[in-house]
Amino acid sequence: MLQELIVAACLVLVLEGMLPFLSPRLWRQTMQSLLALQERQIRMAGFVSMLIGVGLLYVLN
Numbered sequence: 914m915l916q917e918l919i920v921a922a923c924l925v926l927v928l929e930g931m932l933p934f935l936s937p938r939l940w941r942q943t944m945q946s947l948l949a950l951q952e953r954q955i956r957m958a959g960f961v962s963m964l965i966g967v968g969l970l971y972v973l974n
Contacts, residue, residue: 933940947955 932943950958
């Protein structure tokens with residue numbers, strides 16, 4: 914179980930590193946646009962992202 918958790922964390926790092934590596938300009942613009950959002954909007958985006966992740970895990974298992 915611990916090994917799978919570590920593998921999942923590593924995959925998250927790989928996926929999150931792809932955009933800054935492939936398109937640093939787009940990544941920078943995205944980060945700057947996030948600064949304009951309110952905390953509630955960012956929190957809601959994080960919540961929706963978690964729900965999608967949980968839903969995908971449920972479907973795949």
